[in-house]
Structures are given as C-alpha cells and as structure tokens.
Amino acid sequence: MNHAFLPQVIRRSLPASVVALLVLAGCAGTPDKRRDRVTPAELMQVPDARPRIETLRSGGPNKPYAVLGRTYTPLTTDAEVRESGLASWYGGKFHGMPTASGERYDMYAMTAAHPTMPIPSYARVRNPANGREVIVRVNDRGPFSPGRIIDLSLAAAVRLGVSHAVSPVEVERLTHDEIRSGNWRR
Template identity: 50%
Template sequence: MILSRPLHLILMLLLAIAVAGCSSTGGRKKGGGYYKDDGPDANPPSNLDQVPDAVPRIEPYASGANRPYVVFGQRYVPDTSGQPYKQRGTASWYGKKFHGNSTSIGESYDMYAMTAAHTTLPIPSYARVTSLVNGKTIVVRVNDRGPFHSDRIMDLSYVAAYKLGIIGPGSGQVIVESIPQAEIRRLASQGAPAAPEPASATGSLPVLAPVAAVPVALTAEDRK
C-alpha cells in the first residue's frame, strides 16, 4: 500500500517517539533499579565496597510495625517468635526514588545503609543474604516492609544490592536467613568482640562484630 506523504511522516514520527521511549526507560537493565523510574544517585559514593555489613545487636521490636497487616488484599503476619527463618527466592533493590522516605518503623530510608525490607521478619532485626549466583554474603538490618510482589522475597538497599552484585540486573536469586536475638545473645555470652555503640542507639546490648563475614556454604540443593 502506498501512503500519502503526510501520513508517512506521521507514522515515522510515532515510530521515532516509541524508540526514544524504549531507550530512555530501558527498565532495570539500563537504569539499574528494579522499580520504574528508580536507580542509583547521580553521584554515588566511590567507597561503596568499604561500607561494612550491618552489625547485629539486640533491639526492641517496633510494636506497631510487627502487627498483622493487609496490602493489596494479602494478609501478612510478622513472626516475632524468634524462630530461625530461611527462605530462597528473588531479592530486588530500591534506590533514589525512595531515599529519605519514612520506613515502616519511622526511620528515614538510606540507600547507602545496609538495610532491607521484608514482609514478615520482625523489625528491626538482622538477616544474612547470600547470592546463589556468586556466593557473596552480606548482613542487613531489616527496618521496612515489602516487597509486596509474589515473585520477590526481599528488597535490599542500594548499597546492599551493590555489595551482593545485583545492581545491574535489578534482582537476583538469594537465600535469606534470619539472625535471631538468641543467636546474638549467644555470641555476646561467648565474648564476641564488640564494636562501638552507635550514637543513636539506646537501651541495647553491646554491638557485636559482624557475625556473617564468612560466606554461607551453599549445598547442592540450594544451587538447584
């Protein structure tokens, strides 16, 4: 079919707009973030590799953030029993779009702190996260709720995702393991070396040195 020149120009213009749109919203592969319009800061710090893991310590649970709740018609019941938790699934990350926003316990989200969001782990609490792709392990402080998507089990801060190696793809297969308060107390009773108490922390036990600097040994079953 032969198109008139005006119609031909209109179609070419629409095609150009579509192509430009695809290139500017190249999803998580281009921008890096899992969420639309999210991504790293324009000038991220140069020392992200040196950001230490979260240091587990005893903290009182936030009462309001550990009650059952409903999001998108799905009911979630946070588990404050102290029982060990281990789950395999997909972790994603959130960055500058949420930087400075309030978390579920009223803290400001800091994309450069070793934190994470989880739907049912008690908050605040601590967890080991191990990549099933490269075997790297990090320790994060869980201080937020989410992700509310059936295909993901945890949202990591930008720097946590960076250290785990999932910034580029936007998500990755991981194993999440809780660090219960009983384990933190056990390490304290064994005389684990203590780190300086954060200036903002009050009413807590001495801060312990990171308990998961050694990568978790992955079994053949974990790697399937």
C-alpha cells in the same frame, strides 16, 4: 540557594534574613545531595550492619497488615527464618522517606525490607551465583511482588552483585541467641 518556591508576596514582605532561614529550614528535610554522587566502588566499601539485640514488640510495624489485597502477619518472636527466592532493591525514589520502623530510608546503608520478619531484625543475605554475603538490618516492609522475598538497599544490592536485576538470593534471619553468642560471624 533558590528560593523561587516561596510565594512572591512572602519574598517581598519578609526581610532577607527571614527568607534565608525559611529556605534553610526547607532544605533540612531533604536527602543529603552529596551522597547522591556515591560511586559503586564506594558502595562496595560500606560495612555490613552490626547485629545487636533489639526489643521485638507485637504492635507498630509488627502488627498484621494488608497490601494489594494480601494480608501479612509479621513475626513477633525471635524465630528463625530461612528463605530462598528473588531479591530486588529500592533506591532513589524512597531515599529519605520513612520506613515501617519510622526511621528514614538510607539507600547507602546496609538495610532491607521484608514482609514478615520482625522489625527490627538482622539477616544474612547470600547471592548463590557469586557466593557474596551481606548482613542487613531489616527496618521496612516489602517487597510486595510475587516471588520476591526481600528488598535490599542500593548498598546491599551492589555489595551482593544484584543491583542490575531481580536476582536469586538466600536469606537467613539472625536470632538473638546467634547474636548474643557471636555465632552469626562466619
């Protein structure tokens, strides 16, 4: 372990066991380095998010917000959302960072960011070019680039075959009735 980040005066004045504990504590909040070696073949095996009914609230990540001079008003009801547009994906730079839901972003999980779907939500994302579909859990806000409708995790982008570039997709939010009845399955 490298403890060079600790100031030299601290390293000299503390017993080695205390320095070791500080180093371990400092590593506790970093992303799992073993997972940084995940291969595309392994990402193809990541299962879809499993839809379940989760409470929608009007505050927190579902309150109106502004980004880059544009105001967004997230849905706070169990409404249908169907969109076609461009998908992008976000990865390493955000891996382990807090999402709008307060959860840590995991680029190896089946998650996504959407500007106005209620958080949390589940959505079916389809790549019309190859017919692949995935189910993701929407737990973050974004994307904020014109024309883009959803930001996918790396796992979702690889499974859809869109990790190489911004790509057209179709997005459908799964309602609580669809989840409750099982009608979201295809």
